[in-house]
Amino acid sequence: MNLPKKSLPYYLQGVLAVLLAIGGQISNQAAAQTAPINGQTWAYLVGAENYEKAGKLTYTVNDVRKLANALTQYGGANAGNIVTITDQEADRSRQPYQKSIMATLPEALKQAGPADTMIVYFSGHGFRDDAGKLYLAPLECDPANPVASGVPVAWVREQILACKAGTKLLILDACHAGADKGESSPSVSAKDIGDEFKTAAGVITLASSTADESSQIWQFKEQSLFSYWLTQGLKGHADTNGDGTINIDEIYEYVHGHVSQTAKVRFTRPQTPVRIVGPSITGVPTVLRLQPQALKQVVADMAEQLSGVMEERQLARLGVLEFTNDTKVGEMLGANFGLLGRYCSEELERNLTDRAAGKYQVVERSRLQEALKKNSFQLADFSSGDKLRQLSKTTGGMPVIARGTLFDRNGRTVSLRCKLVETEGDSTLASVGGIVQLNESEWGMLGRSVELAFNERFPAPVPGVEPVPIDDYVVNVADDKSRGPHPMENREFAFPLTFMVGGKQRMPVFKKVGEGNEERTECFLPVRAGEVLSIRVENRSGDLAMMRLLVDGLNTLPQKEVDKGVSTYVWGKRVNLADARAWILDPAKLRSKKKVWTINGFVTDTGAQGKLREFMVVDADQSLAARQKFTDQIGLITAAFYQVVPTNPGNTERGGDLGIGAGAERSADLTERNAEIGNMLSVVHIRYVDADTLKSH
Secondary structure (H helix, E strand, C coil): CCCCCCCCCCCCCCCCCCCCCCCCCCCCCCCCCEECCCCCCCEEEEECCCCCCCCCCCHHHHHHHHHHHHHHHHHCEEEHHHHEEECCCCCCCHHHCHHHHHHHHHHHHHHCCCCEEEEEEEECCEEEECCCEEEEEECCCCCHHHHHEEEHHHHHHHHHCCCCCCCCHHHHHHEEEECCCCCCCCCHHHHHHHHCCCCCCCCEECCCCCCCEEECCEECCCHHHHHHHHHHHHHHHCCCCCCCEEEHHHHHHHHHHHHHHHHHHCCCCCCCCCCEEECCCCCCEEECCCCCCCCCHHHHHHHHHHHHHHHCCCCCCCECCCEEECCCCCCCCCCCCCCHHHHHHHHHHHHHHHCCCCCCECCHHHHHHHHHCCCCCCHHHHHHHHHHHHHHCCCCCCCCEEEEEEEEEECCCCEEEEEECCCCCCCCEEEEEEEEEEHHHHHHHHCCCCCCHHHHHHHCCCCCCCCCCHHHHHHHHHHHHHCCCCHCCCCCCCEEEEEECCCECCCCCCEECCHHHCCCCEEEEECCCCEEEEEEECCCCCCEEEEEEEECCCCCCCCCEECCCCEEEEECCCCCCCHHHCCCHHHHHCCCCCEEEECEEEEEEEEEEEEEEEEEECCCCCCCCCEEEEECCEEEEEEEEEEEECCCCCCCCCCCCCCCCCCCCCEECCCCCCEEEEEEEEEEEEEEEEEEHHHHC
């Protein structure tokens, strides 16, 4: 296996301040709202494109598809509750003709009950007859005679008023720019149509533009400008308070701000969305409750939005800081989230770099870390304009920084938000985010240690009670067990770790941290700068097992990267625990009675003549209190153990297992074997700390 020759040594970058979980509970940022979603979300979505007698439109079908996906994937709506009426429906009765709309709209509206939310969306033309009456235009509509072939807006109003839904949202994207040329009866604006609902009790209308503006088409996004930002907001970016729901204020303010800004920067004409609130609306109705997404998906969505802001505002460079979190005693780096915040920042940085394409630069992590350390940058410094300006100056000019936050973890779900903050003036240019659903291994990055018995992975059935999903159940059990003794305190632990310094065993220290429901035992390893560390792991289970071993979030095995179709293996790479390459712990491959594997450093090359770089402790200058400084010093060893699913059971003669080796830059037998990761059996975290600091606590 050939590795990049330019790779620099990746030593353990010091001992961080180990968090003692002061205060315990994560703060709840949810804002009080009315009409929370207890029922279902229903939607009737119309996109008319290939008009027969009026100007043809583009991307309205795509607008409907994207909106339907946002409502189902991100908003949790049942796919059967979404009625789509577009040109490309196979059934003509579901295409946007006058007869189809007037037959299907009343039926769709009847489905919603008082606890439900009903969304009606129309993207297409709107016309006015000689008497001044308004019509939505189906595909066959004649602009010169909308009475005969249009759908009366007054009739639509009656149908929506008859709907029993507790929240009714009408969304209008009409009067598309460039589509009305040559027509004897120009398309009316979304605002004109929306005004017909001013007195519609219980109805809130979002219109794509004012009466004297057109609705722009964003060719690059293959959507209308309004509908693009609408769908992005519903993915979770509009959830500015991070409470997991999007209310009407949040979606309107998000869409209004982004559409106005993008129209100003990218288009020649302004566009200003409008909100019209009918009578009998109380409080701030909720539009949808966000459904958790995969961590990588949420970070990728965040990067897409932040990249767009960088382009629109023509910002040259940005830096990405480690994600922090909120606690009762204020934000603390790493509090309650272990390695996850660091991983999120690197994943966001990677996505932004991939999207930059020469339009902006992402400050290199090493340079940013040097600047943070030189300026002793802390969380409190976000309120200091001088500190932010100095940080920018030290990096050679950095007009904005991306500052992420994790909070409100409940089992597998975590809220993520990220703000793009100016270093001149401390203004927030953008706020993006979503709700994440962690997998087992990502839960393992939170810094909690647990050993799971096989029978603890399956809930006992309770008659008449809906069973909890297995993944949720396992994480809930792991959360509960992690509040007890550390697995390393258990003499019967199947995978004990021992630590060798200078050929002698270094004993860890166990201490209680946290308070109340957050109290747990942590394992601390006393070390000093300049010491060289080895990690030994024993497999007492008697079964074949796999281990993912991270030091400060860096994989101890080379990690595969693919760039433009070319695969390389990079060592010392920060990685999601769920994606990390694993060591194979096969008792049958060791002749000695004690089944022990020794890991002496970061593996740089595998194979019969593999190489590695020693674990060396440096810069052990952090306190044991809550970490406040943005440095690259994590101080956390993570070992996660898994069952094995062999991919080629018959092939057992491929050489020794990974991990038989010792010493810096020495050859070692590091031959690979084929196997797949199964269920997680346990995960342990050891926080390494300056020995003198540990004594004082």
